[in-house]
Amino acid sequence: MEELVSKLAAFIATDILKQPKRAIRADEALISSGLIDSFSLMDISLFVEGNFGVRIDDTELNAETFDTLEQLAKLIQSRQ
Template identity: 30%
Template sequence: MSQDARNEIRAFITAKFPRMTFTDEQDIFALGFVNSLFAMELVMFIEKAFGTRIPNEELNLDNFRTVARMADLVRRQQSAATAR
């Protein structure tokens, strides 16, 4: 699942910024092509694509800096949902 999540997240970002190249571990905000407005798009995309809600305490920029961190966030939210 984690690799699938990474692939979907990377594809979403690449569709918005086709000329940028980045790895799953690179900070997309530090690279300078992503801003806080796009972070909200990422939140909406993740919630819709993975059928999860991101709680307020998880809505911090650090969870969205890299593809790897976003995939971890998805995994945590899906694990929490199945544990309920």
């Protein structure tokens, strides 16, 4: 789980936020805090599908599924 969170955090910090030194905690709110916007969810979804072989349905692109790295890592683990 830590490895998943680390990879997701690095992608979001570097590619989405354009702040490669930004540390993102596993339990930090991403969407509900306004750190990332809804447009970024598609990029994250494509990253997850391409790197972890997990399919993310369009209906899952929301704060209930993607609000923390921990939530997203659990979703990935449950589908691998």
